[in-house]
Amino acid sequence: MRELYAKLNRLFPLGELTERRSNLAFITLTAEYLRPVLLHLRDREGFSHLVLLTAVDWLEEGQFQLSYLLSDRANGRDIGLRLMLPRDGASMESIHDLWPTAATYQRELREMFGIDFPGSPRINEEFILEGWTDIPPYRRDFDTLKFAQENFVARPGRETWDPARHMKDQLYPDGA
Amino acid sequence: MAYQPDRSQYPARRPDGLSRHPASRDTSTALCVGSLDIDLASGKYLKLWQGPNHPGITGNMSLELTVCGDEVVEGKTHVGYLHRGFEKLMERRTFIQCFPIVCRICVPEPDFNEYCYAAAVEELAGIQSPERADWIRTLILEMGRINSYLMYLGGQAGAFGLGVIGQWTTYVRDLMLDRFEELSGARIYHMFILPGGVRDGLPDGFEQRMEETLVEIERVMSDVLDVMFRNAVFKKRAVGLGYIDPALIEPYGVTGPPARAAGVAKDVRKDQPYLVYPQLDFEPVTGADSDVYTRADVRRRDLLMSIDLVRQILARMPKEGPLMAKIPNVLHWKIPRGETYIRGECSRGEYGYYLVTDGSGYPRRVNVRGPSYTHAMALMERLIVNCNIADVAGLLVSLHTYPPEIER
Numbered sequence: 075m076r077e078l079y080a081k082l083n084r085l086f087p088l089g090e091l092t093e094r095r096s097n098l099a100f101i102t103l104t105a106e107y108l109r110p111v112l113l114h115l116r117d118r119e120g121f122s123h124l125v126l127l128t129a130v131d132w133l134e135e136g137q138f139q140l141s142y143l144l145s146d147r148a149n150g151r152d153i154g155l156r157l158m159l160p161r162d163g164a165s166m167e168s169i170h171d172l173w174p175t176a177a178t179y180q181r182e183l184r185e186m187f188g189i190d191f192p193g194s195p196r197i198n199e200e201f202i203l204e205g206w207t208d209i210p211p212y213r214r215d216f217d218t219l220k221f222a223q224e225n226f227v228a229r230p231g232r233e234t235w236d237p238a239r240h241m242k243d244q245l246y247p248d249g250a
Numbered sequence: 251m252a253y254q255p256d257r258s259q260y261p262a263r264r265p266d267g268l269s270r271h272p273a274s275r276d277t278s279t280a281l282c283v284g285s286l287d288i289d290l291a292s293g294k295y296l297k298l299w300q301g302p303n304h305p306g307i308t309g310n311m312s313l314e315l316t317v318c319g320d321e322v323v324e325g326k327t328h329v330g331y332l333h334r335g336f337e338k339l340m341e342r343r344t345f346i347q348c349f350p351i352v353c354r355i356c357v358p359e360p361d362f363n364e365y366c367y368a369a370a371v372e373e374l375a376g377i378q379s380p381e382r383a384d385w386i387r388t389l390i391l392e393m394g395r396i397n398s399y400l401m402y403l404g405g406q407a408g409a410f411g412l413g414v415i416g417q418w419t420t421y422v423r424d425l426m427l428d429r430f431e432e433l434s435g436a437r438i439y440h441m442f443i444l445p446g447g448v449r450d451g452l453p454d455g456f457e458q459r460m461e462e463t464l465v466e467i468e469r470v471m472s473d474v475l476d477v478m479f480r481n482a483v484f485k486k487r488a489v490g491l492g493y494i495d496p497a498l499i500e501p502y503g504v505t506g507p508p509a510r511a512a513g514v515a516k517d518v519r520k521d522q523p524y525l526v527y528p529q530l531d532f533e534p535v536t537g538a539d540s541d542v543y544t545r546a547d548v549r550r551r552d553l554l555m556s557i558d559l560v561r562q563i564l565a566r567m568p569k570e571g572p573l574m575a576k577i578p579n580v581l582h583w584k585i586p587r588g589e590t591y592i593r594g595e596c597s598r599g600e601y602g603y604y605l606v607t608d609g610s611g612y613p614r615r616v617n618v619r620g621p622s623y624t625h626a627m628a629l630m631e632r633l634i635v636n637c638n639i640a641d642v643a644g645l646l647v648s649l650h651t652y653p654p655e656i657e658r
Contacts (some may be wrong), residue, residue, distance in 0.1 A: 094373070094590050097522065122500040125591070128617040130606050141604065141617075143591055150522045152591060164273075175503045175628040188273030202330035202657045207270040212338055219342075237347060242581055 075099040075151065078119065086111055089156075100141075100154040105166060108157055112142065112172060120146040121153060127169075127179035129187045131161070133214035138164050138189060159189065168194035186212035288316055288324070295323065298639070302331045306409060306643025311626070311653040313646070317639060325634035325642070327627050333657040340616045345371050345445065346580040348613065353439045355618055356652050359398040361390050362596040363618070364443040366603035369524075370592040371445040374607050375585045377575050381526075383447035385567035388525045390433075390442060391594065392556045392563065396467065397426050398597035399553040402650050406546050407478050409644040410487045415478050422470045425463045432456065447574035457564050464557050471554065479547060488543035492633050492645040496540065502632070503624035506599025508649060511548045512540035518595035530562050542648040549597070549650075584611045591619075598622060598650045620655025627656065 079091045079101060088111075089102030103111060115121040121144035130139040142155040159166060168191040170177040180191040185201045188210035200206075209216050288295050301312025310331035316324040336355055340348045352367045353360035365387055372379060379387075400423040404416030427437040432453050434440040442449050478484055494504065496512045509516040517534035519527045535551040537544035577583070585607040593602035599621030608614040626649055637645055 092589075094588070098591060100589060123505075124503055125593075125600070125602065126604060126617060126619045128604060128615070130589075130615040139606075141589070143604065147516065147521050154589070154591065173503065174501050174632075175624045178623065178627040185274075188271075200330075202333045204330070206274060207268075208274065209271045210273050211335065213273070214341075216338075218335070218338060238344070238581065241347070245580065 075153070078153070082111065082114070085114065097151040098154070099152075100156055102156045102158070105157055105159070108142070108155065109167060109169070109172075111155065112144070112169060115144055115153065116172065120148050123147060124173040124176060125152065127176055127183070129183050129189060129212075131187065131212070131214040132158075133161070136161050138187060140166060140183075140189070142169075164188065165190040165192065168192065168197075170194050186210055188213065294318060300642060301328075306646070308405065308646060308651050309653040311651070311656070313630075313634070313642065315634070315639070315642065320639045322634050322637045322639060322642065325631055325637075327630055327656075329626075329653050329657045331657075332654055336654075336658045337616050337618065340613050342612065344580065344611050345583055345585065345613065348616070349441055349444065350439075353441055355654050355658060356596075356601075356620065357438065357654070358401045358652065359394045359596055359598075360439050361394040361443065362594055362601045363603075364441065365391060365525075366592045366594055366601060367605070367616070368443050368445045370590050370603045370605035371585070372575075373590050373592065374588045374605060375445070375577075375583075377446055377577060379447045379575055380572040382451070382568045382571035383573050383575075384525045385563060386448045386451070386573070387443055388527065388530075389560060389563045389567070390430075390440070390448075391525070391596075392559045393426060393429065395556045395597045396553055396560070397423050397430075399549050399556070400426070400467070402549060402597070402647070403474060403478070403546070403553075405647045406542075406644070407484065409647045410484055412478060412481065412484060415474055418470050418473065422463075422467045425466055429456070429460055429463055432459070444574070446577040447572070449573075451573055460560065460564060464560060467557060468554070471550065475550070479543075479550065485543065487641065487644060488546065488648075489539075489541060491542040491641055492545075492637075492648050494540045494629070494633065498629070498632075502629045504599070504629060505621050505624075506595065506597070506650075507545050507548045507552065508540075508599070508625060508629075510534060510552075511537040511544040513538050516600075518593055518600055522593065524592075524594060526563070529566070530559055532559060542644055545648045545650075552597075582611065584609060593619075596621070598652070599625070618655065618658050620652070620658075622649075622651040622653065622655040625649040626651035626653070 075093055082088055086107045092100045123145040125143040125145050127142050132139060138159045138161055140157040143152060145152045168180055177195045180194040181197055181201050183189045184197050185203060191197055296317050298315040298317050299312055300315055301307035302310055312328045314326040314328055315322050336351055339351055352363040355363050400419040404419040407415035430440055431437050434442040494508055494512050496514060499509050499512060499514050505516055513536055515534045515536050520534055532555055535548050535555060537548045587607060587609045589606040591602055591604045593600050602619040604617040605613060606615040630649060633645060
């Protein structure tokens with residue numbers, strides 16, 4: 075993978091390389107080079123399969139990480155492209171013209187993280203949530219416990235165990 | 251007049267007076283790009299909802315069909331009827347507490363979730379599972395594959411009106427669930443594969459009882475071959491339906507039997523071998539015609555191959571040896587910052603887990619890559635155009651979709 079990274083780095087300014095396994099590496103890059111790098115990997119290096127596109131919310135750093143994972147089946151290797159976006163007004167170029175299936179991923183990211191992909195087909199159509207007006211729920215600052223307490227009623231007579239304490243009692247009864 | 255969904259049941263404003271959170275999507279868009287501008291008032295078109303409660307739908311999803319006569323001109327997949335936010339739930343649970351959650355993402359074949367998640371945690375934590383545990387993991391994954399295919403065959407035949415096949419395959423699937431029960435104590439959600447290894451070894455006499463089960467499955471599969479695959483009705487309905495052009499395989503992320511039925515020998519077990527697959531003898535099953543019939547036949551032959559793999563595993567696996575590697579106290583388990591992706595070949599295609607850790611005791615992000623996500627959304631919406639209403643169910647089942655993988 076170092077060889078591929080060196081080759082790519084001669085063509086595009088790339089960020090950090092993280093080698094996870096001999097056949098899986100992650101490369102950081104900036105938004106403006108995403109499309110040329112994706113095209114190069116798809117058309118010249120055999121990474122023709124878009125495995126997934128997802129986001130990670132680094133709330134403390136004020137950034138979203140977009141992860142594009144590509145696979146080269148012939149050589150049994152995968153490459154992940156990491157791209158950092160500011161959380162406020164996060165928007166990224168759509169790649170549905172390169173992989174039509176990316177439109178589904180982008181529609182989900184729009185709904186769950188609030189990341190916009192202008193021009194992506196049906197980007198504002200509801201994917202899973204209906205009539206959702208709150209903060210996009212997969213953001214780290216969406217409080218699931220508060221949401222549950224506000225929207226659902228506890229059934230009377232039910233005993234609730236604290237999961238951590240219950241596990242401790244079951245797994246390490248002598249104390250750990 | 252362009253079609254607009256009825257939104258009267260939803261509040262127009264949030265408690266803070268805003269119509270929506272600034273970051274949430276704007277649904278006021280008049281017409282979304284990619285949708286047909288269909289005039290329902292013309293009387294030429296009709297909106298037809300297939301699902302969420304419908305015999306011709308797989309699980310908790312629905313298809314919004316626009317039909318002209320009995321021909322579909324546009325189809326949209328709708329999911330979310332069973333959305334429990336699995337990925338979000340995992341962000342608030344310790345690594346070991348995620349185990350009762352992951353298996354619920356796919357009911358008929360839950361073991362892939364356990365394996366992929368366990369392997370991702372092991373990789374980021376630097377743990378190597380013992381060899382005997384890897385053999386048992388492979389055995390469980392192949393047993394799950396057989397179960398999933400048996401369920402599929404019943405569904406595929408049922409979609410074309412052959413009800414008896416489902417009764418036969420459910421009977422033998424039940425026998426395999428008995429084997430799961432004696433192995434793990436549970437029939438559906440086994441929670442048997444944990445980070446570091448597996449919970450237990452094989453019970454006494456398991457090999458003998460498994461062989462009896464396999465023989466019974468083979469007997470039923472021989473009947474299924476006669477009654478389903480050589481049936482004139484099934485052939486007339488399934489041959490030529492739902493053709494997937496091999497050129498669509500990569501752009502649409504098609505994996506598993508739908509890709510193999512198109513002649514592309516995509517199989518993670520061969521392409522990027524994991525567990526003990528490098529030590530087993532098998533070749534990916536492929537077809538050529540890429541229609542519903544070929545996909546069903548590829549799965550039938552793949553099932554027979556899995557039976558052979560189970561026999562190979564039971565004959566070759568070590569009988570002695572550790573089952574669990576040493577893992578830290580799971581209540582205080584912190585995993586260094588990192589990210590990885592683990593994949594396996596499930597009965598429907600590539601199944602994978604993308605796990606990101608941040609050095610804390612909780613996953614930062616877990617993303618599940620289920621094959622249904624690509625097959626039942628973008629690919630299905632393309633294949634369904636010009637399909638007859640009566641064939642929609644057969645087409646959908648031929649993609650072997652499990653909706654919880656899509657909405658997660």
